Amino acid sequence: MDRSRQGTKLSEGRESTRSGFWKYGLILALLLSMSVLVFGGLQSFDKAAPVPEQVVAPGGQVLFTADEIWAGQALYQQNGLMDLGSVLGNGSYRGPDFTAESLHQMVLGMRAAYARQQHGLAYDRLDEAAQAAIDAQVARELKANRYDEATGTLTLTPGQVAALQDLETYWDRILTEGSDAMGIRPGLIRATTTGDGEGVVIRTTGEAIQVMSRYFFWTAWASAASRPGEAYSYTNNWPYEVGAGNVVTWGSIWSSALSVALLVLLTAGVLLVFFRGRLSMDAAANPNPPQPQQLPVTPSQRTVAYFIALVAGLFLTQTLLGGYLAHSFSEPTFFGLDLEPLLPFQVARGWHLQLAIFWIATAWMAAGLYIAPLVSRSEVRGQNLLVKILLGALVVVAVGSLLGEWLGVQGRLGRLWWWLGFQGWEYLELGRIWQVLLIAGLGIWLFLLFRAMRRALAREGDWGSLTHLLLYAAVLIPAFYSFGLFNTPTTHVTLAEYWRWFVIHLWVEGIFEVFTVVVVAVLFTAMGLVTQRSALRASYFQLILVLPTGVIGTAHHYYFTGMPEIWLALGATFSALEVIPLTLLGIEAYEQYRLIRKLGKPFAFRGSFYFLMATAFWNLFGAGVLGFLINLPVVNYFEHGSTLTTAHGHAALAGVYGMLAVALSLFVLRALSTDRGWSERAVKLSFWGLNGGLLGVVLLTLVPVGLGQLGVAVREGFWAARNGLFYQVPWVNALLWLRMLPDTVFIVAGVVPFLYLALRVVRNRRAVTLAEAESLPDEQAEAAGRTA
Numbered sequence: 112m113d114r115s116r117q118g119t120k121l122s123e124g125r126e127s128t129r130s131g132f133w134k135y136g137l138i139l140a141l142l143l144s145m146s147v148l149v150f151g152g153l154q155s156f157d158k159a160a161p162v163p164e165q166v167v168a169p170g171g172q173v174l175f176t177a178d179e180i181w182a183g184q185a186l187y188q189q190n191g192l193m194d195l196g197s198v199l200g201n202g203s204y205r206g207p208d209f210t211a212e213s214l215h216q217m218v219l220g221m222r223a224a225y226a227r228q229q230h231g232l233a234y235d236r237l238d239e240a241a242q243a244a245i246d247a248q249v250a251r252e253l254k255a256n257r258y259d260e261a262t263g264t265l266t267l268t269p270g271q272v273a274a275l276q277d278l279e280t281y282w283d284r285i286l287t288e289g290s291d292a293m294g295i296r297p298g299l300i301r302a303t304t305t306g307d308g309e310g311v312v313i314r315t316t317g318e319a320i321q322v323m324s325r326y327f328f329w330t331a332w333a334s335a336a337s338r339p340g341e342a343y344s345y346t347n348n349w350p351y352e353v354g355a356g357n358v359v360t361w362g363s364i365w366s367s368a369l370s371v372a373l374l375v376l377l378t379a380g381v382l383l384v385f386f387r388g389r390l391s392m393d394a395a396a397n398p399n400p401p402q403p404q405q406l407p408v409t410p411s412q413r414t415v416a417y418f419i420a421l422v423a424g425l426f427l428t429q430t431l432l433g434g435y436l437a438h439s440f441s442e443p444t445f446f447g448l449d450l451e452p453l454l455p456f457q458v459a460r461g462w463h464l465q466l467a468i469f470w471i472a473t474a475w476m477a478a479g480l481y482i483a484p485l486v487s488r489s490e491v492r493g494q495n496l497l498v499k500i501l502l503g504a505l506v507v508v509a510v511g512s513l514l515g516e517w518l519g520v521q522g523r524l525g526r527l528w529w530w531l532g533f534q535g536w537e538y539l540e541l542g543r544i545w546q547v548l549l550i551a552g553l554g555i556w557l558f559l560l561f562r563a564m565r566r567a568l569a570r571e572g573d574w575g576s577l578t579h580l581l582l583y584a585a586v587l588i589p590a591f592y593s594f595g596l597f598n599t600p601t602t603h604v605t606l607a608e609y610w611r612w613f614v615i616h617l618w619v620e621g622i623f624e625v626f627t628v629v630v631v632a633v634l635f636t637a638m639g640l641v642t643q644r645s646a647l648r649a650s651y652f653q654l655i656l657v658l659p660t661g662v663i664g665t666a667h668h669y670y671f672t673g674m675p676e677i678w679l680a681l682g683a684t685f686s687a688l689e690v691i692p693l694t695l696l697g698i699e700a701y702e703q704y705r706l707i708r709k710l711g712k713p714f715a716f717r718g719s720f721y722f723l724m725a726t727a728f729w730n731l732f733g734a735g736v737l738g739f740l741i742n743l744p745v746v747n748y749f750e751h752g753s754t755l756t757t758a759h760g761h762a763a764l765a766g767v768y769g770m771l772a773v774a775l776s777l778f779v780l781r782a783l784s785t786d787r788g789w790s791e792r793a794v795k796l797s798f799w800g801l802n803g804g805l806l807g808v809v810l811l812t813l814v815p816v817g818l819g820q821l822g823v824a825v826r827e828g829f830w831a832a833r834n835g836l837f838y839q840v841p842w843v844n845a846l847l848w849l850r851m852l853p854d855t856v857f858i859v860a861g862v863v864p865f866l867y868l869a870l871r872v873v874r875n876r877r878a879v880t881l882a883e884a885e886s887l888p889d890e891q892a893e894a895a896g897r898t899a
Contacts, residue, residue, distance in 0.1 A: 130575025133651035140655045144662035151666070151681065152609050155674040159605035160333035160345035164263030166325075168272050175325045177263075178310035183326025185600040186319050188535020189302040189528045191457030191520045194464075195294065197833075198330055199346060199672050200752030201608060202537055203460055205294040205439060208752050208833045211350040213324075214253075214331035215830035216281050218354035220274030221249045228269075250356035253335040254344075265332070275328055282324040283317065291443045292835035296451050302522035330604065333673060347679065349671035350829035351749055362676045363744035370683035370743060374690065381656065381691050390652040391699055392635065393645035394706050400638040403715050403782050407881040409490035411480060411498045411563070416783050416873050418477035418502060419776045422470045423866035425509065429466035430858045432459050437854060440838050441847045461516050461533060461540035467764060468538070469509050472588075474772035475623075476501075476556045478630065479585055481779045483563030485637060486578055489886030491562050498559060504552050512545035529600055536607060538615050539595045546595060553589035560585050566886065577647050580654075581633055584626040591618040605673035612668040621661040623768050624692075628653050631703075631723060634778065638716070640706055649699065656692035664689045667742045671751055679744045686742040690735045701727070716781055718794035722774030725802050726767055733762025733809075749824045753832055755817030758809050765805055773801065773865060780872045788875025790868055797864040804857025812850040816843055 162181070166174045187193070187209075196206030219234075225245045226234035234242065249270065257266045267275065289297035303319040313319050334346045335355040348357040384390070436459055438445055480498055484490050518524050519532020519542065529535075531542040539546065560582065567578045594613035602610075632646040666682030704724050707714055714720075737759040741750055750756065781789060819840075824832035837843060881887065 130573055130647060130651065133648065133655075134575030136655055137651055137658070140658050141662075144659040147663050147681070148665060151677065155609070155669075155678070156603075156606060158338075158675050159603055159673050160336075161258055161260065161263075161265075162329070162603065163258060163265035166265045166267060166329075168267060169269060174267065174272065174275065175322075179322045179325050180329050181601050182311040182313065183322040183324070183329075184604065185529075186300075186303065186313070186323050187326060188600060189304075189519065189522075189533060190300055191455070191461055191516075191533050191535060191540070192323075193535055193537050194457040194460040194540065195299075197752050198327070198604065199334070199608070200349065200829075201611075201672065202752075203457070204752065204754060204757060204833065205436075205456055205460075205835075207293050207835070208350065208829065209327045210330040210334055211352070211752075211828075211830040211833060213278055213282075213327040214334055214350065214352050214355055214357075215828065216278050217253070217271070217274040217328070217331055217335075218249055218352065220277035221252070221270035222246070222354075223277075224270050224273035225249065246354065250354060253332075254337050254356045256336040256339060258336070271332075275325075278328055279321055279324045282327065283320050286320050286323075287316070290835065292839070294439065294456065294835055296443075296455075299455075302520060302528060304522070304525050304528065338675075341676075343676070345673045346671045347676060347748075349748060349751060351824060352828050352830065354828075359745060359748050360676070360679075362679045363670075363748050366680040366683040367743040367745040369680065370687035373684055374687040377688060378691050378694070381695070385652070385695060385698075388652075390649055391645070391702055392632070392641040392649045394709075395639055395642055398640050398706065400640055400714060400716070403784065403877070406485070406782050407488070407887060408783065408877045408879050409484045409881045410495035410879055410883055411490060412484055412779075413783060413876050413879060414495055414498045414502070415477045415481045415779055416869075416876055418473055418480070419780055420866075420869045420873050421502070421506065422474045422477065422772065422776055423862070423869040425466050425470035425473065427858070427862050427866050429463055429470060430854075430862050432463040432466065434851075434854045434858065436460055436463060437847070437850050441844060455520060458517050458520050458533075461520075462513055464538050465512065465516070465540055466509075467769075469505075471764075471768050471772045472553075473505060474776050475588070475626065476505075476553075477779060478775035479556065479560050479581075480563070481782070482581070482630070482633060482637075483560050483567075484881075486581075486633065487564050487567040487886075488888075489566050490881055490883050491565075492884040494559065494563060495883065497555075501552060501555050501559065504548070504555070508545055508548050508552060512541035512549075515542045515545060516540055534598070535600075536595075536598055536611050539598065539611060543596075550589055550593055550596075553592065557585055557589060577629070577633055577636065577643060577650070580629045580647075580650060584622070584629045587622045587625060588618070591622045594618075608672040609669065609674070612665055616665045616668055617662060619764065619768065621658070621665075623771075624657050624661060625654060627726070627768075627771055628657065630775065635703065640703075653692055653695060653699070656695065660685050660689040660692060667744075667747070670744055670747055683742070683744050687739060690731075690739055694731060694735065699727075716778055718791065718798065719774050719777040719781060721798055722770050722777060725798070726770045726774060728802075729762055729766025729770055729805075733759065733766040737762050737809075737814075746821075749829070750817065750821045752829070753817055753820040753824065754813055755821060758813035758817055761805065761813060762809050770801065773797070776865075776869070780869060783876050784872040785875045785877055788872050790871065793864040793868040793871075797861050797868070800856055800860025800864065801862070804853045804855075804861050807853025807856065808850060811853060812846045816846055819843055 162177050164177050168174055187198070193202040195203050197203060197208045199210050200208055222234045222245055225248060226232055226237055230237055230241060234245065252268045252270055285293065285295055286300055287297070289295050289299065300316050300319055303313050303316055311322060313322065333344070334349060335344050335357060337343065338345050343360045344357065347362065348360050351357055351359070435445060436456065439456055515531045516533045519528040524532045529542065530544050533540055534542060564578060564582060568582065571578050592614055594610050597610040598607045628650050632650045635641045636643045636646045663681055663685040666678045667686040669678040670682055703720065707717065707720055741747055741755050741759055777794060820832040820837060823837060838847060
């Protein structure tokens with residue numbers, strides 16, 4: 112094929128543009144929003160619940176020390192319990208919330224102790240007046256903060272001492288004998304070796320359970336004890352437990368009302384600016400998107416097909432694990448097979464989350480590696496070899512980290528558990544060495560992008576233009592994932608949650624959103640569908656809205672993790688405002704859909720762009736609507752740590768970033784595939800299977816079960832909503848069984864056709880048309896030639 116013809120289609124509709132003041136507005140938005148988040152975090156660290164140097168009885172007898180609290184936290188992480196249950200509402204929802212359950216058991220233990228002491232009777236045998244008096248005493252004692260900052264000593268009341276003893280016995284029985292209701296199997300605790308720095312030597316499983324019980328006791332104490340100078344606890348009175356004096360605060364109520372009012376006001380204003388300012392993408396004068404055969408194929412681009420095959424394989428493995436995990440909520444075994452000894456729930460869930468990150472990130476890496484030579488119209492010498500090395504490194508990190516997580520939970524790595532095994536923080540389960548290697552891999556990917564796009568960057572001549580934006584968005588991906596390195600086994604749980612949500616929310620819901628906006632703009636301009644000037648303008652406007660709302664909106668994850676009340680106002684306000692840019696992205700996606708429909712000719716990449724429309728739908732519904740539903744503090748107070756959060760998580764991660772990853776993968780596959788290797792039927796089947804299956808999971812199971820949990824939490828307290836008996840309620844259990852249907856549709860009709868298509872394209876790739884160290888002529892050179 113003539114190389115000048117290969118470049119012509121990509122040249123049409125593109126014009127020289129400059130970013131003007133838009134880039135400075137974006138920089139200002141990023142700096143201001145990050146300043147709010149970082150400054151707020153620094154102010155919050157000193158106000159986190161104290162870890163007492165010693166906890167003593169009224170007579171001064173030392174009950175346990177800070178070293179035991181740290182050891183308990185480390186063992187909680189090492190055994191992967193955050194992927195079975197949760198602490199402070201953060202984690203998995205199959206097991207109990209160890210904070211809420213411990214606080215409830217403390218209330219029961221203190222009532223029982225004072226009933227025996229004051230009346231010589233069991234609590235339930237007392238009359239109402241006697242019970243009311245004891246209830247008031249228990250709530251009063253739990254609310255009173257007896258921590259002495261000068262000595263680092265926490266003094267317990269006699270009732271709290273008795274409750275501590277009962278709690279240790281309770282968790283020893285549950286974690287040793289197991290509890291089907293709580294999703295805890297006998298012999299759950301297998302790893303009993305703490306790392307350096309905890310100051311406690313653990314020799315037996317019993318000792319490991321004891322220090323974990325003391326860690327749970329400390330989190331429960333912090334959730335009830337009043338913050339100095341305030342009438343609410345360190346966790347803003349979460350969890351809801353009337354017996355401990357924990358009820359919704361005034362701050363949760365007024366901040367919720369404020370967020371709704373601002374949402375209504377600012378939505379109208381932003382939409383007015385958007386339409387009056389014509390800030391959407393404008394269709395090209397004569398849109399004439401290229402056919403795949405008209406696009407150049409470089410050696411490194413052909414290798415990218417293997418990345419997509421890896422993506423599809425990881426995707427299938429991740430969803431099969433998801434089906435296994437979902438079934439675990441219905442019955443203790445997997446259709447009569449006890450797989451727990453071989454594949455513990457917490458390992459399977461850790462794998463499920465890590466594989467989601469791996470396959471989505473790999474898809475985005477693949478898209479970047481394909482797009483870079485496309486926009487530069489050249490292949491850098493040695494690029495193909497480096498891309499192959501990166502592919503091998505990704506496989507090593509994926510396999511090594513998954514194996515390490517299994518070995519770590521099994522207790523087979525000793526003191527290396529944190530380095531090679533299971534770090535224990537949700538979404539950051541992989542061992543620290545694997546985490547560093549993944550960041551290094553992302554760094555190599557960034558280097559490959561830069562060297563491949565260098566020619567396009569030089570051609571633009573404006574550091575704020577579209578290709579530069581693509582590079583900056585790529586830089587943010589490894590940069591923000593690196594915030595996870597701040598967590599260690601002895602990081603205070605409040606600080607750990609602060610940094611963990613930098614990765615989960617900022618990296619996924621912030622930086623991925625930025626990458627989404629820019630990549631879509633690059634693809635539409637590369638296809639000649641929209642003008643480059645309007646794409647650049649629309650991208651900047653959307654990013655200026657996405658970054659402040661997304662970055663400061665991270666605060667809604669800090670409501671009840673031990674941070675001050677100010678996070679309620681910040682989180683409520685900016686989380687609500689996140690709906691606005693998501694709405695604009697939906698409007699933009701609809702306009703793009705109309706543009707494709709108006710072409711009046713076959714469009715080879717139609718399937719890929721349909722997945723972009725699905726991305727917009729899930730962005731608005733999953734991230735926007737379901738996110739808004741749970742992010743109001745007055746609602747989140749009761750539902751935090753329940754299945755409504757799972758509904759939002761699935762719709763946002765799988766719906767938004769998963770569908771976008773598939774869209775980008777299909778674009779790459781279609782561009783690389785011969786006509787013989789392509790199957791439009793597989794694309795359509797995958798589209799309806801993935802979207803129909805996910806919608807069924809969310810609407811048939813997760814949302815109704817979550818609403819049921821919310822009702823139980825309001826009526827009985829959060830501990831009851833997370834008690835495993837809730838999942839055995841007939842209508843709840845029926846919905847959990849029903850989930851098998853949409854799960855099967857998602858996997859069989861959605862993921863399998865995608866894998867089939869990826870493998871088929873690998874076998875039927877187009878031949879190389881642009882060799883290494885070769886390039887297509889620049890548009891400027893072509894124009895000069897035509898003028899001459």
